[in-house]
Amino acid sequence: MPIWVDADACPVVVKDILCRAADRWKITTTFVANQGIRVPPSPFIKTRQVMAGFDVADNEIVRLLQPGDLVVTQDIPLAAEVVENGAVAMSPRGQPFTRENIRQRLAMRNLMEELRSTGEVTGGPSGFSQTDRKQFADQLDRWLQKNARRASGPLRE
Numbered sequence: 197m198p199i200w201v202d203a204d205a206c207p208v209v210v211k212d213i214l215c216r217a218a219d220r221w222k223i224t225t226t227f228v229a230n231q232g233i234r235v236p237p238s239p240f241i242k243t244r245q246v247m248a249g250f251d252v253a254d255n256e257i258v259r260l261l262q263p264g265d266l267v268v269t270q271d272i273p274l275a276a277e278v279v280e281n282g283a284v285a286m287s288p289r290g291q292p293f294t295r296e297n298i299r300q301r302l303a304m305r306n307l308m309e310e311l312r313s314t315g316e317v318t319g320g321p322s323g324f325s326q327t328d329r330k331q332f333a334d335q336l337d338r339w340l341q342k343n344a345r346r347a348s349g350p351l352r353e
Contacts, residue, residue, distance in 0.1 A: 197223070197264050197265055197266065197343045198223065198224040198225065198226065198261075198262075198265050198266075199214065199217075199218070199223060199224070199225040199226070199265070199266045199267075199268065200225075200226055200228060200257045200260065200261055200265060200266070200267045200268070201214060201225065201226065201227045201228065201267075201268045201269075202228060202229075202253060202254065202257060202267065202268065202269035202270070202271055202274060203227035203228055203229040203233050203243075203253075204229045204230060204231065204253060205270060205271075206227075206268065206269075206270075206288055207288050207324045209324065209329050210268065210288040210329075210332055211227065211233075211235070213329070213332065213333050213336065214227075214268065214336070215235055215236055215238070215241055217336055217337075217340060218238060218240040218241050219236075219238050219240055219241070221340050221344070222240055223240060223340070224240055224242065225240060225241050225242070226242040226243070226244055226260075227241075227242070227243045227244070228243075228244045228246060228253045228256050228257050229243070229244075229245060229246070229253055230245065230246050230247065230248040230249070230252060230253055231245065231248075232245060233245075244256065251274075254269075254271060254273070254274040254277070257269075257274065257278075258274070258277050258278070258281065261278065261281060261283045262283070263281065263282030263283055264282065264283060264284070264343070265283045265284070266283070266284045266285075266286065266339055266343075267283055267284070267285045267286070268285075268286055268287075268288060269285060269286075269287070269288075270287050270288055270289075272293070272298075272301050275287075275293035275298060275301070276293070276298045276301075278293070279293055279294065279295055279298050284339065286332075286335055286336070286339070287332075288324070288328070288332055289324070289328040289331060289332060290328065290330075290331030290332035290333070290334060290335035290336070291331075291335075292335065
């Protein structure tokens, strides 16, 4: 079960956690972005650079993922597609996107986007905290433990 990372806006600390986990668990982890991403040398860590453009990286992730794969993204529309395709989606803050919560998350995203466009709300999410880091690491660890047997199978791309 590979891990796919929507890497353009992924916090560096989350990338570091994912790289350590890829080596420790021997699980293919691919960072998809429209710019070059630096990763440590490892047979389990890959990068895939796509052309710049709206949703190009998202579309590449959706094209490549299989049911059960994990996708790390803070892009809620991408998370909705991931869940719809039977894969698992998680935010860099460790919040799972599920069939049960994705519609509400999309509605909230759309509402906040509308409020920002009218000037009623300014700013974005709070800064990435130590609590966010721990929550992500804990959720990733749960997913890895749950999928340990399947993750030890042959690598695929």
